[in-house]
Amino acid sequence: MPATEPTDHDAWVARDTAVVWHGFTQMSCFAENAPVMVERAEGRELIDVDGRRYLDAISSLWVTTLGHRIPELDEALRAQLDKVAHSTLLGNGNTAAVELAEALVGRLPVDDARLLYASDGAAAVEQSLKIAFQHWANLGVTGRDTYLALGGAYHGDTVGSLSVGAGGFGTDLFDPLRFPVVRTPGYDDPAWADAAVAAIDAHAERLAAVVLEPLVQGAAGMQVTTPEAVRRVVEAAQAAGVLVITDEVATGFGRTGTLFASEQCGIRPDLMVIGKGITGGYLPLSATVAAGPVHRSFLGPDLSERTFYHGHSYSGNALACAVALRHLALVDEWDVLANVRARAEQLGERLAADIAPHAAVADVRRRGLMTGVELAPPADGLRWGRRVCAATVARGVLLRPLGDVVVLMPPLTTTADEIDRIVDTLAAALDEVSS
Numbered sequence: 273m274p275a276t277e278p279t280d281h282d283a284w285v286a287r288d289t290a291v292v293w294h295g296f297t298q299m300s301c302f303a304e305n306a307p308v309m310v311e312r313a314e315g316r317e318l319i320d321v322d323g324r325r326y327l328d329a330i331s332s333l334w335v336t337t338l339g340h341r342i343p344e345l346d347e348a349l350r351a352q353l354d355k356v357a358h359s360t361l362l363g364n365g366n367t368a369a370v371e372l373a374e375a376l377v378g379r380l381p382v383d384d385a386r387l388l389y390a391s392d393g394a395a396a397v398e399q400s401l402k403i404a405f406q407h408w409a410n411l412g413v414t415g416r417d418t419y420l421a422l423g424g425a426y427h428g429d430t431v432g433s434l435s436v437g438a439g440g441f442g443t444d445l446f447d448p449l450r451f452p453v454v455r456t457p458g459y460d461d462p463a464w465a466d467a468a469v470a471a472i473d474a475h476a477e478r479l480a481a482v483v484l485e486p487l488v489q490g491a492a493g494m495q496v497t498t499p500e501a502v503r504r505v506v507e508a509a510q511a512a513g514v515l516v517i518t519d520e521v522a523t524g525f526g527r528t529g530t531l532f533a534s535e536q537c538g539i540r541p542d543l544m545v546i547g548k549g550i551t552g553g554y555l556p557l558s559a560t561v562a563a564g565p566v567h568r569s570f571l572g573p574d575l576s577e578r579t580f581y582h583g584h585s586y587s588g589n590a591l592a593c594a595v596a597l598r599h600l601a602l603v604d605e606w607d608v609l610a611n612v613r614a615r616a617e618q619l620g621e622r623l624a625a626d627i628a629p630h631a632a633v634a635d636v637r638r639r640g641l642m643t644g645v646e647l648a649p650p651a652d653g654l655r656w657g658r659r660v661c662a663a664t665v666a667r668g669v670l671l672r673p674l675g676d677v678v679v680l681m682p683p684l685t686t687t688a689d690e691i692d693r694i695v696d697t698l699a700a701a702l703d704e705v706s707s
């Protein structure tokens with residue numbers, strides 16, 4: 273093909289920029305930043321419009337668990353299509369939503385759980401904040417109208433979830449829209465738990481809830497903490513009568529080596545938020561999980577003010593629930609968590625041997641298969657994160673950075689060879705960018 277003739281890739285990028293607006297993306301530079309234009313996938317590889325293959329080492333932004341085009345999940349989706357695609361959960365039910373909730377409640381670290389479905393993580397966080405607020409109103413308790421949230425926190429992009437989030441990513445512009453919260457340091461501060469416990473003691477009467485991402489603050493650049501620290505803060509909050517909301521949108525469904533990170537921490541949150549991996553990365557689905565006492569405070573006469581007047585059009589979508597139900601079963605049938613633990617150990621060894629000592633690397637942080645490699649650029653503004661990831665993409669490994677932190681988040685079924693390929697490719701990219 274003559275060099276002047278546009279490739280399929282260029283043609284698709286042109287069509288894309290003419291009509292699509294990508295999130296967290298400067299569209300004036302979209303084409304120059306060599307976007308991968310995916311047409312299809314096989315297993316853990318994405319295939320672009322020119323037939324090039326990329327190992328999906330970010331699990332399609334942290335949602336894909338088993339891989340793409342899993343025959344069992346495809347089949348579950350087709351089978352549900354022969355029943356019904358969607359029906360509303362407002363005042364009515366559907367069997368797929370019931371079956372998924374039944375399968376999940378026994379696995380969730382929440383007592384006497386009820387699931388309020390939504391479609392995105394942010395919407396489920398939003399629900400949890402409103403539920404916590406109304407819970408106190410239902411009980412006739414006044415003054416609990418703020419939240420304790422952590423530095424570095426990310427809970428999504430709606431205005432409420434943005435408010436409990438710590439900012440950054442260019443979202444500081446929205447500060448005037450954010451409601452104020454009690455903010456204590458994030459996991460990058462070794463004393464974060466002391467500060468959180470002190471703030472809980474100081475503000476206990478004002479707090480509707482404490483919100484945190486157990487074990488890993490993902491979007492903060494994979495900042496990690498210990499199970500003991502999380503448990504200490506959760507116990508302090510619950511002892512002070514403050515609700516605890518755990519956001520497991522990123523950590524849930526196996527990423528850290530257990531089905532939920534809360535299990536490792538030994539905590540039982542009052543509200544829990546799940547999303548991302550819930551359908552294995554197939555369809556948008558999320559849920560707010562409420563413990564029995566929280567749910568019960570909402571019970572009252574029909575049409576009374578105790579009702580939770582909130583809901584989304586696609587809440588409990590039957591196709592998504594059917595896929596999520598089959599996905600949960602496959603995690604067990606395939607012993608996926610054993611693979612996560614084995615591959616995570618291998619990844620840890622390879623990172624310690626070949627990445628952490630690299631002069632271009634400042635820090636390596638990891639829990640299970642959630643990994644952040646923080647780069648050490650010699651000056652500001654060099655965009656090393658972006659350039660290192662571009663160099664791995666050119667070598668067929670799809671990565672996307674958070675600033676100067678390279679995120680590694682391989683699917684949970686990743687193989688030993690793939691872990692080696694990811695680390696080898698990252699090492700080569702580090703050499704290229706830092707030379």
Ligand SMILES: *Cc1c(COP(=O)(O)O)cnc(C)c1O
Nearest residue numbers: 392393394426427428490521522
């Ligand atoms: C991704 C993420 C969210 C937001 O989920 P969306 O589905 O993108 O709205 C919330 N919390 C955490 C911890 C996340 O990683």
